[in-house]
Amino acid sequence: MKLITKTDELAAFCKPLADVEYVTVDTEFMRERTYWPRLCLAQVAGPDDAAAIDALADGIDLSPLDELMANPRVLKVFHAARQDLEIFYLRMNKVPTPLFDTQVAAMVCGHGEAASYESLATKLAKAKIDKSSRFTDWSRRPLSERQITYALSDVTHLRVVYEKLKKQLEKTGRLPWIAEEMAVLNDPGTYRADPEQAWRRLKPRGASPRLLAILKEAAAWRERTAQRIDIPRQRLLRDEQLLEIASHAPKTVDELAATRGLGRGFAEGWQGRELMEAIERGRALPEDQLPVRDKAPEQLRAPGAVVDLLRTLLRLKAEQAGVAARLVANADELDRMAAGKRDLHALTGWRREIFGDDAIALIEGRLALALAGDQPKLIEVPVSA
Numbered sequence: 001m002k003l004i005t006k007t008d009e010l011a012a013f014c015k016p017l018a019d020v021e022y023v024t025v026d027t028e029f030m031r032e033r034t035y036w037p038r039l040c041l042a043q044v045a046g047p048d049d050a051a052a053i054d055a056l057a058d059g060i061d062l063s064p065l066d067e068l069m070a071n072p073r074v075l076k077v078f079h080a081a082r083q084d085l086e087i088f089y090l091r092m093n094k095v096p097t098p099l100f101d102t103q104v105a106a107m108v109c110g111h112g113e114a115a116s117y118e119s120l121a122t123k124l125a126k127a128k129i130d131k132s133s134r135f136t137d138w139s140r141r142p143l144s145e146r147q148i149t150y151a152l153s154d155v156t157h158l159r160v161v162y163e164k165l166k167k168q169l170e171k172t173g174r175l176p177w178i179a180e181e182m183a184v185l186n187d188p189g190t191y192r193a194d195p196e197q198a199w200r201r202l203k204p205r206g207a208s209p210r211l212l213a214i215l216k217e218a219a220a221w222r223e224r225t226a227q228r229i230d231i232p233r234q235r236l237l238r239d240e241q242l243l244e245i246a247s248h249a250p251k252t253v254d255e256l257a258a259t260r261g262l263g264r265g266f267a268e269g270w271q272g273r274e275l276m277e278a279i280e281r282g283r284a285l286p287e288d289q290l291p292v293r294d295k296a297p298e299q300l301r302a303p304g305a306v307v308d309l310l311r312t313l314l315r316l317k318a319e320q321a322g323v324a325a326r327l328v329a330n331a332d333e334l335d336r337m338a339a340g341k342r343d344l345h346a347l348t349g350w351r352r353e354i355f356g357d358d359a360i361a362l363i364e365g366r367l368a369l370a371l372a373g374d375q376p377k378l379i380e381v382p383v384s385a
Contacts, residue, residue: 002050003148005057007064013053014064017046022075022100023068024158027084028138028151035226035233039087040138044068045155052151056141062091069096077162079103079117079154081185089191097186102158104181105165108174110322117154117161125160129153172322177350181327195223198233200294204243209290214282215246216291221278225271236271237262249279300339309369310334313362314355316369316376321354328355337363 004010017023028041039055042065053065069076069088076096078084080103088096106115111123121127133150169175184190199219204211219242226233241259250256256276257267266272311334318325329337329346336344337359347356358378361367368379 002052002152003143004051004053005060007059007061010053010060010062011064013044013049013051014068016049017044017068018071018074020046020074022077022162024077024155024162025069025084025096026078026151026154026158027087029083029087030137030139031232033232034230036090036230037083037087038139039091041143041151043151043155045152045159047159050152050156052143052148054141054143056139066092070094072097075100077102077158079120079158079161080114082190085185086191089188095186095188095191099182099185100162100166100178101182101185102161102165104327105162105169105178107324107327108177108181109165109168109172110324113324113326117158120161120165121153121157124164125157127153127157127160129157174350180349193223193227195220195227198223199291202239202243204246207293209287209292210283211246211249212291212293213285213289214249214279215242217278217282217285218242218246218275221275225274237275245275245279246282249283250276300335300341302335302338306338306363307334309362310338310359312369312376313359313378316378317355317358323354 002013004013024045026043027039028043029037029039031037042053042055042062044051044053044065053062054060055062066088068074070092075098077100079101081099081101085095085099102117102120103115106120107113111120118129118131121129130146130150130153133144133147136147138147166175169178196216199212199216202215202219204215207215222233222237222242226236229236238261241262244259245256248255248259250259253267253272253276256262256272257264259267314325314329314334318328328351329344333344333346337346342360344356345351346359358367362369366381366383368381369376370379371377
């Protein structure tokens with residue numbers, strides 16, 4: 001069990017890892033009381049060594065860890081990487097690359113829709129994970145031996161999981177599929193919170209352009225303020241309060257204080273003053289600059305029977321290919337395909353090869369589904385002369 005609490009220890013640990021093929025990485029963080037995730041512990045394992053790095057240790061400088069994460073020669077292996085990568089992106093202003101996500105790889109290798117780390121560790125590494133420390137407070141010090149052991153198990157068994165998944169991918173020729181799936185995780189936009197777009201998450205009823213302008217300014221104020229003082233946005237102002245404020249567009253402090261659950265202390269304080277300024281900006285926005293709502297989803301006429309057939313075909317083809325059906329196509333794509341749309345992710349690349357071509361053939365009547373016992377099978381339909 002290795003816990004690193006000093007910068008020189010961290011530098012000594014990271015130095016030899018700069019020359020290895022890959023490292024496995026995980027983090028423990030807290031964000032219940034903050035806007036930004038607060039890194040508490042980072043776990044890293046190379047081929048021969050592993051360590052838990054105390055990010056809250058007094059005086060520790062995490063630069064050696066950041067340099068390792070930025071090293072383009074070392075593959076960084078995570079499981080369900082999205083939140084871990086957000087932490088490193090916020091620290092480094094760049095995404096650690098290159099990347100490998102074992103949850104995505106497990107879906108490609110047929111281990112289920114969203115295989116957990118524990119299930120993969122049990123199945124592939126024959127390891128039993130003690131989950132009793134999963135929801136402990138990682139910001140409290142000192143860390144217990146049980147916490148550190150649990151944290152390190154998240155990267156030590158991950159080495160075996162990665163090696164076995166990689167062999168499966170190489171054997172089936174599916175390593176390029178992983179590269180395609182990593183595109184979203186490699187995109188810095190995945191981790192940016194743009195205050196100017198915060199209003200789009202909210203769902204006002206019957207919103208006029210002017211109401212939307214006020215909502216946009218108020219939501220942007222909430223987002224910027226929550227970021228600046230580092231508290232959850234809902235703790236600053238709840239969504240329903242924001243929608244009520246945009247709907248009524250208060251012009252005075254008294255009117256603002258009448259918002260349900262807001263209180264006079266908020267309305268008369270600095271938050272209320274800044275929020276009123278945001279409301280006024282929305283009220284004064286020129287007509288030609290008023291925001292518009294995203295277009296309502298297109299009303300598709302997707303025959304239910306066709307959707308049902310596509311769903312059955314997807315399950316059949318995914319099982320035959322040994323890949324998670326959710327990775328091939330989602331419910332929205334099946335609806336759009338049944339309605340005649342063809343500009344779909346499921347009809348490109350490897351997805352078209354294992355599902356898309358047969359899906360189109362099924363829709364066009366060149367393939368049929370039948371039962372062989374209790375299992376569906378495909379039958380080619382003769383083409384009329």
